[in-house]
Amino acid sequence: MRIAMIGTGYVGLVSGVCFSEFGFDVACVDIDASKIERLNAGEVPIYEPGLDGLIERNLSAGRLSFTTDFDTAVARADVVFVAVGTPSRRGDGEADLTYVYAAARQIAKAMRPGTVVVIKSTVVVGTCRKVAEIIREERPGVDFSVASNPEFLREGSAIEDFMRPDRVVVGAEDERAEAALRRLYRPLYLRETPILVTSLENAELTKYAANAFLAVKITFINEIANLCEKVGGDVQKVASGIGLDNRIGSKFLHAGPGFGGSCFPKDTTALAATGLKHGAPQRLVETTIAVNEERKRQMAERVLAALGPETAGKRVGILGIAFKPNTDDVRDAPSLVIVPALQAAGVTVVAHDPEARGQAEPLLPGLEWRANPYDVADEVDVLAVITEWNTYRGLDLAEIARRMRGHAVVDMRNIWQGSDVVAAGLDYQGIGKTPLSVG
Ligand code: UDX
Incomplete structure (x- = not known):
């Protein structure tokens, strides 16, 4: 053939x-x-x-x-x-x-x-x-x-x-x-x-329904993460607890900075538009889109809050710009919202990504790039993880702490153990868990 x-x-x-x-x-x-x-x-x-x-x-x-x-x-x-x-x-x-x-x-x-x-x-x-x-x-x-x-x-x-x-x-x-x-x-x-x-229609609909369902699932756990933060819960424990129910399943329950990429944002938007057009509004999907958009902005606010009331002239280091690891793709990546929001507040932003620089550079003017993740920590007030590249998981946290001028870490993918970060002398804020501070 x-x-x-x-x-x-x-x-x-x-x-x-x-x-x-x-x-x-x-x-x-x-x-x-x-x-x-x-x-x-x-x-x-x-x-x-x-x-x-x-x-x-x-x-x-x-x-x-x-x-x-x-x-x-x-x-x-x-x-x-x-x-x-x-x-x-x-x-x-x-x-x-x-x-x-x-x-x-x-x-x-x-x-x-x-x-x-x-x-x-x-x-x-x-x-x-x-x-x-x-x-x-x-x-x-x-x-x-x-x-x-x-x-x-x-x-x-x-x-x-x-x-x-x-x-x-x-x-x-x-x-x-x-x-x-x-x-x-x-x-x-x-x-x-x-x-x-x-049928042709069923196949066409299956693709959108699958992607929208996964986008809803991620957004659901992201909102549960917000609640965990307010009441002293730990979203990773809650996700494991619900994920063991076969009807729910453990995948796509990682809370984070919001979904991005070339498919979920585009496909949820298209499904919502199709629903409206045919008089069958997809309200869960519509809400998911709105909540996810807001979430990316909230992530920037989280970093700004960690910088304290005066943000102008401060420095933030970012680990990971791609919308997820193992790709150089930055389409609809949370970083594309977070970095400009920080810059708009007068912050100098420095970043590392193992693959995405080529794609991201034209889209993120003013972002300073470093070839090595440790160099991102140099003299920054806050270090934020946006993408969970495996190579970041084993970084020497004490070395990061030595290089930083501030002492706050915002880990949007929960790649580090909070206690390890605190032991290295840094305050730790993960997603969906109680922040830990050194002092
Ligand atoms: C997706 C679908 O999974 C795939 O079936 C379809 O063909 C294309 O769209 P992809 O866009 O490559 O694939 O990425 P995926 O791994 O699904 O992640 C999408 C987004 O959701 C990423 O931004 C990722 O970080 C986020 N995500 C995923 C979470 O925030 N939490 C999770 O638990 C899973």
């Missing part, structure tokens, strides 16, 4: 490369010629553990190729995946489907009869049928199938998530589409991965 993967963003690139690892012939297509050139030279445009090795192996095996030649890739393919971006549309927050529809038109013109067109981009309910209409309009009478196959991989563990998913969701309403997707995911049958085949 030959695959054309339209779009080499996160989802398209990882899925295309993983399908080639399964042994299929994959052509990944993008309009960005310099990106394609770099990919063909084995250079990976995103930081994703393990991806470079897979690209190299499958490129040299001749199963994987990168091209700007859309029409040839589509004309040779049995299955064409659409994995182009669906950003938030300005104004109403619905997903902007311009790129999906443009791809559909071009696919229609270039494809062979019998092609299966699979929408992998996250698209609002009804989009797959619209894509089918567009293709019929462009190529009246031609035989083809449309399917939906949302992707649930996470950045930072994308390869593992693609290769070992909890489930595969397929929206397919004819035998050809179902058979093609079952065949592509056959390597996962060995692991007994459930493959749910359902």
Whole structure:
């Protein structure tokens, strides 16, 4: 089976490369010629553990190729995946489907009869049928199938998530589409991965419902954390206590500075907009969006409070700028709200991140970067952890204390034991627990 993967963003690139690892012939297509050139030279445009090795192996095996030649890739393919971006549309927050529809038109013109067109981009309910209409309009009478196959991989563990998913969701309403997707995911049958085949609408909705549910779960534990702080509780203990209930589950119960990234903010906004449009408001999701936005600002206020009443001229060190560890992605990262809020209060902000500097530098003017996490502590009044990179967990807290001029730590990811930080001579404020002070 030959695959054309339209779009080499996160989802398209990882899925295309993983399908080639399964042994299929994959052509990944993008309009960005310099990106394609770099990919063909084995250079990976995103930081994703393990991806470079897979690209190299499958490129040299001749199963994987990168091209700007859309029409040839589509004309040779049995299955064409659409994995182009669906950003938030300005104004109403619905997903902007311009790129999906443009791809559909071009696919229609270039494809062979019998092609299966699979929408992998996250698209609002009804989009797959619209894509089918567009293709019929462009190529009246031609035989083809449309399917939906949302992707649930996470950045930072994308390869593992693609290769070992909890489930595969397929929206397919004819035998050809179902058979093609079952065949592509056959390597996962060995692991007994459930493959749910359902309608186009159900598949489209499943993706949004899954992401929104997880966003609600995170926001829920963040609000419980606020309550813990007021009444002397410890959110990590409460999260463990509820997470052991199988109906709840222990994952996505880490309280923190609010969710970010390329999916949750965009997908919750799109789902809320879709709900309003169809007269079925998603009030839990609407509230989640508002609470999460406010949470990022509250995090900045927390750091400002730790600086004391006079903030102008003070210095804050930040560990971690990416929206989560193991990625260089800063899209909708809490740091993008927290850093400017501190700067607006006259604070000089110094930061370290193992991977995100390149992405973040243009978005955070005035932020001073350090190549080493210890250097971030030099002469700062407050040290704040925003992203839980593993390498921060084992830092020598006494060394940090020696370098700081102040003595407050705000740990927004609970990566350190409060008692260890206090033993090093610093005040400690985690999330959802009682602050500890030295004196
Ligand atoms: C998410 C979904 O998990 C994935 O299924 C979908 O395909 C794309 O969106 P991703 O954006 O890569 O993946 O990140 P994820 O690991 O889910 O984290 C999202 C955000 O939630 C991050 O900002 C993270 O820090 C935050 N988070 C996650 C928490 O604050 N607490 C948690 O317990 C889990």
